[in-house]
Amino acid sequence: MTMIRLEGVSKRYGAVVALDKSDLAVDKGEFVTLLGSSGSGKTTLLNVIAGMIAPTTGRVLVDGEDITSLPPNRRNLGMVFQNYALLPHMTIFENIAFPLRIRGVSNAEIRKRVMDVLDIIRLPQIAQRKPRELSGGQQQRVSLARCIVYNPSLILMDEPLGALDRRLREQMQVEIKKIQTESGITMLYVTHDQEEALSMSDRIVLMDNGKILQIGSPSDLYFRPKSLFAATFLGMSNILRGRFTTASGGGICLPGGEEIRLSSETPMTGEIGCAMVRPENVKLAGPDAQPNTNEVVGELVMSVMLGGITNHHVELADGTRLIAQEQTRIDRAPPLRGERIRLRWEASDTIGLPE
Amino acid sequence: MGYVFLILPTLIVVPLSFNAGTELSFPPTSFSLAQYRTYFFESNWWEATVLSFWVGIATMMLSLVLGVPAAYALVRADFPGKKILTLFLLSPILVPVIVVALGVYLYFASIGIKGVALPIVLGHTLIAMPFVVITAMAGMQNVDRNLEVASQIMGAGRLLIFYKVTLPLLRPAIVAGALFSFLISFDEVVIAYFVGRAGFSTLPVKMFGSIQWEISPVIAAISTLLTLLSLGVCLLVAATAKDE
Ligand SMILES: Nc1ncnc2c1ncn2[C@@H]1O[C@H](COP(=O)(O)OP(=O)(O)OP(=O)(O)O)[C@@H](O)[C@H]1O
Numbered sequence: 313m314t315m316i317r318l319e320g321v322s323k324r325y326g327a328v329v330a331l332d333k334s335d336l337a338v339d340k341g342e343f344v345t346l347l348g349s350s351g352s353g354k355t356t357l358l359n360v361i362a363g364m365i366a367p368t369t370g371r372v373l374v375d376g377e378d379i380t381s382l383p384p385n386r387r388n389l390g391m392v393f394q395n396y397a398l399l400p401h402m403t404i405f406e407n408i409a410f411p412l413r414i415r416g417v418s419n420a421e422i423r424k425r426v427m428d429v430l431d432i433i434r435l436p437q438i439a440q441r442k443p444r445e446l447s448g449g450q451q452q453r454v455s456l457a458r459c460i461v462y463n464p465s466l467i468l469m470d471e472p473l474g475a476l477d478r479r480l481r482e483q484m485q486v487e488i489k490k491i492q493t494e495s496g497i498t499m500l501y502v503t504h505d506q507e508e509a510l511s512m513s514d515r516i517v518l519m520d521n522g523k524i525l526q527i528g529s530p531s532d533l534y535f536r537p538k539s540l541f542a543a544t545f546l547g548m549s550n551i552l553r554g555r556f557t558t559a560s561g562g563g564i565c566l567p568g569g570e571e572i573r574l575s576s577e578t579p580m581t582g583e584i585g586c587a588m589v590r591p592e593n594v595k596l597a598g599p600d601a602q603p604n605t606n607e608v609v610g611e612l613v614m615s616v617m618l619g620g621i622t623n624h625h626v627e628l629a630d631g632t633r634l635i636a637q638e639q640t641r642i643d644r645a646p647p648l649r650g651e652r653i654r655l656r657w658e659a660s661d662t663i664g665l666p667e
Numbered sequence: 668m669g670y671v672f673l674i675l676p677t678l679i680v681v682p683l684s685f686n687a688g689t690e691l692s693f694p695p696t697s698f699s700l701a702q703y704r705t706y707f708f709e710s711n712w713w714e715a716t717v718l719s720f721w722v723g724i725a726t727m728m729l730s731l732v733l734g735v736p737a738a739y740a741l742v743r744a745d746f747p748g749k750k751i752l753t754l755f756l757l758s759p760i761l762v763p764v765i766v767v768a769l770g771v772y773l774y775f776a777s778i779g780i781k782g783v784a785l786p787i788v789l790g791h792t793l794i795a796m797p798f799v800v801i802t803a804m805a806g807m808q809n810v811d812r813n814l815e816v817a818s819q820i821m822g823a824g825r826l827l828i829f830y831k832v833t834l835p836l837l838r839p840a841i842v843a844g845a846l847f848s849f850l851i852s853f854d855e856v857v858i859a860y861f862v863g864r865a866g867f868s869t870l871p872v873k874m875f876g877s878i879q880w881e882i883s884p885v886i887a888a889i890s891t892l893l894t895l896l897s898l899g900v901c902l903l904v905a906a907t908a909k910d911e
């Protein structure tokens with residue numbers, strides 16, 4: 313069931329297009345992330361939904377009802393801010409009770425519901441404290457509790473973990489995701505951190521320059537990017553430029569003459585394009601390896617050991633650099649710098665992308 | 668050092684106020700609380716003090732009721748002519764008090780209200796409100812706009828947000844503005860002199876009149892008390908500011 317639907321929503325400021333015409337549907341109970349670099353229009357999209365910004369065109373529907381012209385306080389949405397936005401003059405209890413008081417909930421009911429959500433965020437003992445007496449992570453949990461408590465149709469979160477250090481951020485990601493799954497809340501989450509987006513989302517909305525570029529599950533976006541931007545934005549990628557051919561069911565011909573086979577047919581025969589393969593799919597072929605689907609030869613520039621994995625950087629004759637990622641092995645001597653290396657990968661792991 | 672030199676004349680009234688006798692004399696020749704006794708019990712000074720007090724309270728209320736929402740609107744709202752309106756609201760600070768006093772006097776004379784407390788209160792509000800506006804505008808810097816946005820999304824209407832979120836956060840600024848506007852009115856002599864009438868003097872006006880005719884030593888006692896009051900108010904403001 314669709315909880316929220318955007319139809320042709322756009323926002324311009326004079327000549328600046330903050331958000332190009334966008335369509336988006338989020339299902340009930342879904343966790344959807346807006347992912348994009350700074351200035352890509354994420355906050356604008358969120359604020360249009362929240363009602364803080366009036367869209368230039370388009371409609372916003374919640375539960376099938378057009379809310380485009382409703383003021384923010386009548387939309388029954390929740391929002392979590394990067395700087396927590398807890399009311400500093402109220403106790404935690406009063407902060408969480410605030411939306412309930414606005415809704416005229418009885419005192420007994422308020423007590424019960426506030427204590428319930430404090431249990432959910434696992435901070436039952438802090439009800440009488442003031443926000444400034446809490447750590448950043450605790451404040452952000454309270455801020456989430458303050459949304460959950462009045463059961464909004466959708467919770468919007470604008471880089472909620474941006475102010476926390478890496479360790480805490482990872483804990484909070486797990487925590488938020490857990491609360492979201494258990495309570496079945498619909499969430500629209502904004503981040504520019506790709507790992508955060510990949511680890512938490514049911515679906516990711518990739519944005520750039522005010523446009524929605526691709527919407528899909530994390531693995532869709534990671535393994536089946538539809539554009540060079542998507543391929544390079546998420547994770548590490550190896551890009552080989554060449555000219556599309558139809559030979560052997562979809563391929564790309566590199567300047568050096570090697571042919572790279574792709575996972576699917578390409579409709580753009582003859583045009584300049586790219587083949588993309590993820591580093592973890594590229595293998596260092598030993599001297600006795602069987603000839604495989606895609607193969608290039610280059611020179612080892614360096615090997616970087618990152619604990620469990622090692623990245624081998626290989627430069628091809630035309631200057632293209634590829635990375636092959638392997639599990640670190642101590643029982644085998646690493647290749648030497650300058651050594652000639654043969655890299656191989658499956659055609660099924662190779663995506664053809666327009667330039 | 669220069670500062671000490673400047674406040675010395677202010678402090679000189681302190682020893683004078685403890686002198687007995689019916690004339691101001693320096694150096695003091697005796698120690699007594701006679702002047703204070705006269706002030707509190709034996710003269711109509713106390714009447715003037717009570718009037719000043721109520722004028723001060725009324726000025727404070729009016730300045731707050733007008734100044735705080737004005738400051739809020741000036742900081743939050745976005746409309747053409749905002750800068751000019753700000754300047755206009757603050758302009759009484761820039762104009763010499765005597766000009767304001769004359770204006771207030773002529774204005775009330777022309778509409779026929781004369782010699783009651785109301786014109787004094789209105790005149791004082793004119794010069795006190797800019798201070799409330801300035802302190803409240805400064806205070807608004809500490810009111811995170813996100814708090815208001817968050818409250819709005821949670822379902823609060825504008826009025827509720829103003830009362831439950833903005834005002835409590837502005838409290839230190841409001842306390843400071845309230846105390847200062849009271850003090851400005853309580854100490855003010857020019858406007859009160861112009862628009863007041865005989866037998867209806869505020870404390871500073873009565874002091875001013877008394878200096879012109881006979882220099883009563885009670886004035887030293889009153890001056891000492893006024894200095895203490897100002898000092899107390901400043902300390903109070905500093906204390907509430909630190910509190911938050
Ligand atoms: N009030 C405004 N007036 C003019 N341009 C604006 C305004 N608000 C946003 N923009 C522009 O719209 C674009 C999108 O801004 P937005 O805040 O949505 O980006 P974002 O994706 O949230 O970025 P970030 O990750 O930095 O928060 C930016 O180029 C920004 O400069």
Ligand SMILES: [Mg+2]
Pocket residue numbers: 354355356470
């Ligand atoms: Mg943003």
